Amino acid sequence: MSSLSLTEPALPAVVARSPLQLFWRRLREDRVALGALAFIGVLVVVAAAAPLVVEVAGTPPPDAQSSEALDDFGSPTGPSAAHPFGVDELGRDVFSRVVYGARVSLEVALISTGIAVVVGTIMGMVAGFYRGWVDTVLSRLMDILLAFPILLLGIGLASACALGNGCLGGIVRPGLSTVVFVIALASWPYIARIVRGQVLSLREREFVEASRSIGASNLRIMRVDVLPNLVAPIIVYTTLIIPTNILFEAALSFLGVGVQPPTASWGQMLSEAVGIFDTAWWYMLFPGLALLFTVLAFNLVGDGLQDALNPKTGR
Amino acid sequence: MAGYLARRLLWVVALLLAVSAITFAIFYTLPSADPAAMRAGRQPTPQLIAQVRENLGLDQPVYVQYWRYMRDLVLHFDFGFSYQSNAPVREQILDRLPATLSLTGGAVVLWLAIGLPVGVISAVRRRRWPDRLAMGLALVAISAPVYWLGLVALYLFADDIGRFPLLPGANSYEPISQDPAAWLGSLVLPWLVLAASFAAFYARLLRANLLEAMSEDYIRTARAKGLPERQVVLRHGMRAAITPIVTVVGLDVGILLGGAVLVETVFNVPGIGRLAYDAIRTADLPVIQGTVLFGAFFIVVANLVVDLAYAWIDPRVRTA
Amino acid sequence: MTSTILRRIPVGIGIALCAVAIAACGSDDGDDDSGGGFASGLPVEGAKKGGTLKVVSASDVDQIDPGQAYYQLTYLVTSATQTPLYAYKPEDPETPVPVLAESDPRVSPDGRTVTVKIRSGFRFSPPVDRAVTSKDVKYALTRGFFPSVANQYVQNYLGALEGTGPVVEGDTRELSGIQTPDDRTLVLRFTTDIGATAAQALVLPASAPVPEEYARRFDAKKQSDYGFNQVATGPYMIRNDAQGKAVGYQPGRRIELVRNPSWPGAESGDFRPAYVDRVDWTIGGNPTVIGRQVLNGRDMINGDTVPAPIVKQAATRSKEQITFTPLGNRFIPLNMSEPPFDDVNVRKAVAAAIDRTRLQLVRGGKLTGKVATHFLPPGSPGFEAAGGLEGSGHDFLAKPEGDMQLAAEYLRKAGFSNGRYSGPAISMVGTEDDPGSQVVLDQFRRLGFRVNYRSLSQEAMFGACAVPARKVDVCPNYGWLPDFNDGYAYLYGTFNGKAIAPQQNSNWSQLNDPRINAAMDRAARITDPEERAEAWGRIDDQITAAAAAVPTYWDDVPNVQSRNVRGVIARWNGAWDLSFTSLE
Secondary structure (H helix, E strand, O other): OHHHHOOOOOOOOOOOOOOHHHHHHHHHHOHHHHHHHHHHHHHHHHHHOHHHHHHHHOOOOOOOOOOOOEOOOOOEOOOOOOOOOOEOOOOOEHHHHHHHHHHHHHHHHHHHHHHHHHHHHHHHHHHHHHOHHHHHHHHHHHHHHHHOOHHHHHHHHHHHOOOOOOEHHHOEOOOHHHHHHHHHHHHHHHHHHHHHHHHHHHOOOHHHHHHHHOOOOHHHHHHHHHHHHHHHHHHHHHHHHHHHHHHHHHHHHHOOOOOOOOOOOHHHHHHHHOOOOOOOOHHHHHHHHHHHHHHHHHHHHHHHHHHHHOHHHOO | OHHHHHHHHHHHHHHHHHHHHHHHHHHHHOOOOOHHHHHOOOOOOHHHHHHHHHHOOOOOOHHHHHHHHHHHHHHHOOOOEOOOOOOEHHHHHHHHHHHHHHHHHHHHHHHHHHHHHHHHHHHHOOOOHHHHHHHHHHHHHHHOOHHHHHHHHHHHHEOOOOOOOOEOOOOOOOOOOOOHHHHHHHHHHHHHHHHHHHHHHHHHHHHHHHHHHHOOHHHHHHHHOOOOHHHHHHHHHHHHHHHHHHHHHHHHHHHHHOOOHHHHHHHOOOOHHHHHHHHHHOOOHHHHHHHHHHHHHHHHHHHHHHHHHHHHHOHHHHHO | OOOOOOOEOOOOOOOOOOOOOHHHHOOOOOOOOOOOOOOOOOOOOOOOOOOEEEEEEOOOOOOOOOOOOOEHHHHHHHHHHOOOOEEEEOOEEEEEEEOOEOOOOEEOOOOOEEEEEEOOOOEOOOOOOOEOOHHHHHHHHHHOOOOOOOOHHHHHHOOOEOOHHHHHHOOOOOOOOEEEEEOOEEEEEEOOOOHHHHHHHHHOHHHOOOOHHHHHHHHOOOOOOHHHHOOOOOOEEEOOOOOOOOOOEEOOOEEEEEEOOOOOHHHHOOOOOOOOOEEEEEEOOOHHHHHHHHHHOOOEEEOOOOOHHHHHHHHHHOHHHEEEEEOOEEEEEEOOOOOOOOOHHHHHHHHHHOOHHHHHHHHOOHHHEEEOOOOOOOOOOOOOOOOOOOOOOOHHHOOOOOOHHHHHHHHHHOOOOOOOOOOOOEEEEEEOOOHHHHHHHHHHHHOOOOEEEEEEOHHHHHHHHOOHHHOOOEOOOEEEOOOOOOHHHHHHHHHOHHHOOOOOOOOOOOOOOHHHHHHHHHHHHOOOHHHHHHHHHHHHHHHHHOOOEEEEEEEEEEEEEOOOEEOOEEOOOOEEOOOOOEEO
16 A cells, blocks of 8 residues: 555645635635535535435335345346345345445544544644653654554454453454554544644744743643644645545454454455455445545645645646 | 664564454454364364363363464464364464465556656656556546456456456466466466556656756756756656655555455465455454554564665654 | 354263163164265265365364364264274264274273273384373373373263373372283273263274373473374374474464374274375365365365355255264253243243244255254154154244244243233354354244343353353253263253353253252163163253243254265264275
């Protein structure tokens, strides 16, 4: 996964220079990014209203197993009137599972990214603002985390916490909590590094000097002067990290250490497809396309935001 | 330079120690399952479990266990023994290394060969159709899960099940020493799939960096001096744009050497990644732990190599 | 990725009381239904010698050391490389035939002494390359008690040997209970009258001779690595170097078997013909991909599981490439030690609700097994007495596709007035990639159960389900492969109250019914085969009636071969027999 080389691409040199209006204007003109944003909106609605969508579509619920849809050897049947996307090896409807899978993908990506952003921002601000040994310790901590092969670490954590009563006194057990934990753990150093860099350059600026000269406390300076200027790059990097985390969750599920069956997850559906995809192509195609379009949409939005922020590298 | 080197090496050692410590914490102290019971075999008697616990020092306090673990690791490169087969983990990993090296090496060559030219062309033909096409494809390639691309590739082109049988499918890997032709054939599809994701990323990255570099003043100066555009781009623009690429290549190679789990699983290439995956199936913690440590080692070394290369090229970095 | 059936051969715990001769522990002839045009897997006349057989398996063997082998898959290797005292012929899983032994074991009238005479002519493979004596069998059995080897079978079946205590503690390498008066005689002395049953254990690979002077240094380590340096006494051996290191075994990758130059062959009385010259075994990959390779390729056979899509492909397009072998049973134990399954009505409700035809379907359909109505499978003694295929008519098992109405009735009897379960949540641990686990989960939920479901690897699942203290309520992926074909071997370890153990328990239902326990003790002493079968059949019925577990089906294990392979199935193992399989 090349997601890990995120630190390098087009880092907006100095963020707060472009006035907000310029940013919005450029964004509004980017039709592709807007289209992607709309798609994401629709996806969120579909995920949130999954039961309704399934009902309207007339397909069975995602957990409903059925022997009729399997042939005499237990092989799943393909797309048909009753099952537009076909069924899986237990006779469950693939369309419903794809719709519900959206929930898992979005939930996991948003929650874990959210945690990563909060933790990363705090750590980055503290490191950049206080500098000195605090910075050293935190930066070293980030380096250590970044030294781990993240996918293997995720696998390792998930396996270790599958035995016995789980880890951390039972908080981390196989399933959603492990996935969120692993992804958040892997993502926060990136945000922290970006934030730290920004804070380092911001703290030397005049308005910060000004606040300091009138006796504002560090906390106040961080909150009032620094934080608002971090919002834009944080947003940009968040939208860059979300698609990576969606793929990360799918990868963990593909490897069997993600969300637990029978919960539908796109990555898990793909892992089940490995044995039968040569005859049951629908099982590979639809979850894969769902992943592709979702991640593509987020990438387009991320690109759009980046371009709006920094037109030099735009299209 | 020597001072920088010394400092970096010291940090590498510290980093590896830290990584080992955390790995120890994850695999020894976090799980609440009884490691003696896990290691004692399939249906051990209580006396046997107690024996194993004593034999392996699992009844010692944590810091003693950690010391033993570090001692074995550092002095003997001993990664422990597999729960499943009792084979030494280190042998298993080293046995898988050639396959992972083959996969990584070929993929790197391929993705640089594809990604870099595409990036340059895109930057130069900015906003025209080659750019749009290339960037569109690249975007799709990085948005698709790599294992899905693998499955699609197999579905289309594998010679046993594909619609257009062209290339050997999954499970056809042979070591190069045994059958070079089969080795090569079995790796073509995995290389292409792996290269597709990475090439796309590099193309985008290079394009962005090159565009940024090209908007700098010295480029305008070079043009004003009448240098041919080709030289301007390739000599001056690329020099600035290429350095982040080098960093990223180093990092990516480091990561892949730890095992491209996803691709190795789909194509059944017997590399380190698949070893880790097989170990999950049997909850073989020592093996998983070994692969994590190995992977971390490669990443750290790759980071070091990249940093040293930078320091050698750009002396300013050494004082950082 | 579909189910990997890593079947475990579980250990029968406790003292067996099969008091007289081995024949009494045998059974009536089971007939298996292998009609339908599929390969029979029986040995053939006029098979050709030579060639390289290729085995492909998704999983690795467990411990390659024959003194530690546990998985069905590992037995494929050990039955080709080792010569235990007794072995089963591939087509007859009931009668142990003397191989290294000269004749049947002699059990003393008081049941405390077993004497075996050993043939001459067998030798160890290079680099040891010397004749096998009774001392080598003694060492093989003794080392099972070493902490560094720790063979569970040996410790359980032969645990009553005199003098085992100090060996287990590591205080000595000498087992006083095994004596070798001369090079060809082995005497086992027990502290109780368990002799006849213990003699059954001599078919296990652990009884294959091990040269002490060579193995000692490996066994002296904390965990013996003799397995990686083993020598062979069978027709084949793992390829090794001049020092004896078994370089032909690369864990997780491959196993290479070559002919054992020291094997005497048929003149010694060994019934194994050993047609092929080499066996190349590749490990790893997706079971479906592997199955496809076997069906479409040449010279190949599968090592382990054959998933449903492959069953379909072979059964529809090339019947002669697939065989089905009945082996063992599967059932869903319900933890009776605490609510809600301490209530027989709740158990019967669950049994009534389970759709066993769907369980059969997701494994690959009717060809892969028969819906079970009790626990003893077809071909085992007592099968008919327990009701045969139809069962004895318990209402909650009458409908294979499940009977939700009856289930609701039983729930009402249990106090749930609206016919749906509304008590506390239950815990269930299924196996990843086992579609059956999810089918069972679904059916529990339809009854109204709230289920805390975890899907784990097979190892982790055992770690949870086999420890009573973990209080798992249901573990859907359970089954039993007997050590020998007798009611005792099927039912004691799984349903006798005395077999409940705090670690590695095999009685997952934790059934502890004094009447059933007493009936088992009585039945274990019966010597007349027909009476014995009758008695165990009735015990099976009693267990079924108590609804301690839900019998789901009786496996017909599929195995596939390439077109040019004349495969022979070792029916006692449900897998190919490498010493009998040949190529065209």
